[in-house]
Amino acid sequence: MKATVLHAPGDVRLDEVPDPTIAKPTDAVVRVTAACVCGSDLWPYRGINDVSEPSRIGHEFVGVVEEVGSEVRSLRPGDFVIAPFMYSDNTCPHCRVGIQSRCDHGGFWGGPDPDGVLADGGQGEYVRVPLADGTLVSTREAPDDSMVPSLLTLSDVMGTGWHAAVAARVAEGDTVVVVGDGAVGLCGVLAAARMGAERIIAMSRHQPRQAVARGFGATDVVEVRGDEAVAAVLELTGGVGADAVLECVGTKESMLTAISAARPGATVGYVGAPHGVEYPVRDMFVRNVGVAGGMAPARQYLPDLRDDVLAGVIDPGRVFDLELPLAEVAEAYAAMDERRAIKSLLRP
Amino acid sequence: MKATVLHAPGDVRLDEVPDPTIAKPTDAVVRVTAACVCGSDLWPYRGINDVSEPSRIGHEFVGVVEEVGSEVRSLRPGDFVIAPFMYSDNTCPHCRVGIQSRCDHGGFWGGPDPDGVLADGGQGEYVRVPLADGTLVSTREAPDDSMVPSLLTLSDVMGTGWHAAVAARVAEGDTVVVVGDGAVGLCGVLAAARMGAERIIAMSRHQPRQAVARGFGATDVVEVRGDEAVAAVLELTGGVGADAVLECVGTKESMLTAISAARPGATVGYVGAPHGVEYPVRDMFVRNVGVAGGMAPARQYLPDLRDDVLAGVIDPGRVFDLELPLAEVAEAYAAMDERRAIKSLLRP
Numbered sequence: 001m002k003a004t005v006l007h008a009p010g011d012v013r014l015d016e017v018p019d020p021t022i023a024k025p026t027d028a029v030v031r032v033t034a035a036c037v038c039g040s041d042l043w044p045y046r047g048i049n050d051v052s053e054p055s056r057i058g059h060e061f062v063g064v065v066e067e068v069g070s071e072v073r074s075l076r077p078g079d080f081v082i083a084p085f086m087y088s089d090n091t092c093p094h095c096r097v098g099i100q101s102r103c104d105h106g107g108f109w110g111g112p113d114p115d116g117v118l119a120d121g122g123q124g125e126y127v128r129v130p131l132a133d134g135t136l137v138s139t140r141e142a143p144d145d146s147m148v149p150s151l152l153t154l155s156d157v158m159g160t161g162w163h164a165a166v167a168a169r170v171a172e173g174d175t176v177v178v179v180g181d182g183a184v185g186l187c188g189v190l191a192a193a194r195m196g197a198e199r200i201i202a203m204s205r206h207q208p209r210q211a212v213a214r215g216f217g218a219t220d221v222v223e224v225r226g227d228e229a230v231a232a233v234l235e236l237t238g239g240v241g242a243d244a245v246l247e248c249v250g251t252k253e254s255m256l257t258a259i260s261a262a263r264p265g266a267t268v269g270y271v272g273a274p275h276g277v278e279y280p281v282r283d284m285f286v287r288n289v290g291v292a293g294g295m296a297p298a299r300q301y302l303p304d305l306r307d308d309v310l311a312g313v314i315d316p317g318r319v320f321d322l323e324l325p326l327a328e329v330a331e332a333y334a335a336m337d338e339r340r341a342i343k344s345l346l347r348p
Numbered sequence: 349m350k351a352t353v354l355h356a357p358g359d360v361r362l363d364e365v366p367d368p369t370i371a372k373p374t375d376a377v378v379r380v381t382a383a384c385v386c387g388s389d390l391w392p393y394r395g396i397n398d399v400s401e402p403s404r405i406g407h408e409f410v411g412v413v414e415e416v417g418s419e420v421r422s423l424r425p426g427d428f429v430i431a432p433f434m435y436s437d438n439t440c441p442h443c444r445v446g447i448q449s450r451c452d453h454g455g456f457w458g459g460p461d462p463d464g465v466l467a468d469g470g471q472g473e474y475v476r477v478p479l480a481d482g483t484l485v486s487t488r489e490a491p492d493d494s495m496v497p498s499l500l501t502l503s504d505v506m507g508t509g510w511h512a513a514v515a516a517r518v519a520e521g522d523t524v525v526v527v528g529d530g531a532v533g534l535c536g537v538l539a540a541a542r543m544g545a546e547r548i549i550a551m552s553r554h555q556p557r558q559a560v561a562r563g564f565g566a567t568d569v570v571e572v573r574g575d576e577a578v579a580a581v582l583e584l585t586g587g588v589g590a591d592a593v594l595e596c597v598g599t600k601e602s603m604l605t606a607i608s609a610a611r612p613g614a615t616v617g618y619v620g621a622p623h624g625v626e627y628p629v630r631d632m633f634v635r636n637v638g639v640a641g642g643m644a645p646a647r648q649y650l651p652d653l654r655d656d657v658l659a660g661v662i663d664p665g666r667v668f669d670l671e672l673p674l675a676e677v678a679e680a681y682a683a684m685d686e687r688r689a690i691k692s693l694l695r696p
Binding site: 238263274287 | 441446447450515586612613618622625632639640642643
């Protein structure tokens with residue numbers, strides 16, 4: 001089959017690789033019908049994360065079950081499925097409280113599973129899925145093609161934006177600030193709106209992203225950064241600060257902005273993988289501002305968000321502004337790297 | 349009147365000072381019937397916090413209203429009242445969401461109020477109370493003398509331990525770890541028990557404090573520290589970690605222990621004023637461990653905790669193991685400084 005391999009920073013190719021097969025009785029093999037490129041795929045692509053050898057890449061995909069192992073109970077060939085960005089058994093103590101991203105037996109796509117067998121990356125024609133019963137969420141029937149982009153976001157960006165809003169404890173009537181206008185931040189806006197936030201202040205300096213944010217429910221846009229952005233939030237909230245803040249970037253500056261924009265007693269829900277973050281310990285103590293979140297348990301939210309998508313309640317698929325055949329994966333990366341696209345969808 | 353003045357590190361005296369009077373129509377003057385020494389009073393006493401000039405000290409007191417200003421509506425002379433460790437108007441936007449410790453018009457005992465008039469310290473015969481309606485919580489009738497120590501803890505340590513448990517989101521059936529065996533940590537144990545925690549693991553190396561912890565509901569005691577303490581918690585929880593952790597110390601080591609002992613997805617509720625704390629950013633992200641809390645809004649919890657004390661449901665007064673006349677305030681400090689006492693109660 002063909003699958004995406006990152007050979008070196010900036011060098012991503014569609015290579016011929018071995019077809020996946022059922023390696024364990026809890027496996028499934030899925031034929032990928034849509035995949036996409038994540039902002040976090042750009043870290044190794046840009047050489048920020050180490051790339052010491054060619055490696056499979058991609059962790060967001062939907063598709064159709066081709067084959068299941070003898071112990072798979074909840075799925076059958078032909079089922080349309082959505083994969084979260086990590087696989088998990090959904091039965092260990094951490095999964096049972098909803099933190100599937102810390103599953104005792106889980107792991108990442110594109111690398112070896114706990115037994116050393118490759119779990120294929122998501123940007124390919126087929127994927128061997130470990131722990132298929134725990135990992136995959138099905139719609140049974142293939143959804144209308146117009147639903148596919150939105151369902152695909154549930155693999156990662158929508159589940160991650162949702163996690164930020166859950167962690168920030170967004171409640172009906174709240175004033176919410178969202179720091180970050182990438183696909184996750186935009187999905188955070190949509191999550192806050194779905195949870196009933198009354199006012200949603202999106203921080204964005206890019207017109208096309210502002211437009212998506214407004215489409216998702218943002219009521220205000222702040223174009224400045226840092227101290228100026230905090231001042232703008234205080235101005236918009238009568239000096240009080242936001243009831244909840246979603247931090248969807250992961251830099252030191254974005255986290256400081258998020259914490260400073262939070263009103264006393266509020267929580268910053270963060271999902272941006274931290275790069276150089278330092279917490280302002282004293283300010284957090286004096287103002288009772290908490291931080292919660294982390295690597296999102298996308299699997300936890302998948303069934304409910306799937307139902308929301310299928311019912312037409314949310315349409316997170318609007319974050320995709322570029323669609324290409326899988327063969328053009330290199331351009332899908334380049335367009336996101338050069339900020340020509342918010343998020344690229346790939347069709348094998 | 350007589351009131352406690354800290355002249356220099358280690359030099360605390362009962363001095364003759366001006367009698368307080370009603371300075372503003374929202375003031376009350378309270379005759380103090382019981383006060384106490386806080387662990388945080390030891391910071392300037394030990395010279396850890398700067399002591400540049402003699403200053404009034406003490407922020408925990410109960411007493412009887414002597415006189416009220418013309419705009420005070422909820423109190424009358426003769427009322428028995430409990431004062432939280434900060435005064436607050438209880439009407440500003442931060443107070444209205446329960447963060448009275450960040451009141452727009454609030455402040456600390458023993459220093460000038462926002463208009464520059466002294467708000468007396470709590471360790472004296474009388475106190476001028478700014479914003480009396482917002483600050484003081486009354487029982488109307490004087491309570492039985494046996495209730496006074498427990499009501500006095502609501503000024504600070506019990507409200508603060510309660511805040512740690514609220515911030516950590518302690519729920520019925522939880523396994524809770526409490527880091528810190530000072531009066532606040534012990535009250536944290538009592539708070540967790542009151543909230544229905546099934547298992548409470550207290551970290552303490554001091555026999556008398558362990559005894560109070562067990563009396564308050566601790567089911568297990570861990571006597572080791574740091575990595576060994578974390579290992580002990582994991583051993584006690586089948587490798588999972590605690591559902592909620594209360595951090596009641598404020599050092600770098602205690603915070604790391606608290607975060608490491610928390611299960612994925614759990615929250616560390618912290619109330620120890622941070623001294624040298626650095627958060628393990630990456631570990632918190634990967635395991636979805638949050639931190640919440642800060643300077644406790646003791647005023648928020650006072651009415652409910654007062655009712656619990658009066659109903660005999662909780663008896664936090666057991667943290668006092670030394671009672672002295674106010675004239676012996678120097679010994680009250682020395683006994684706590686030398687760890688001969690957990691907490692000293694003073695009777696003017």
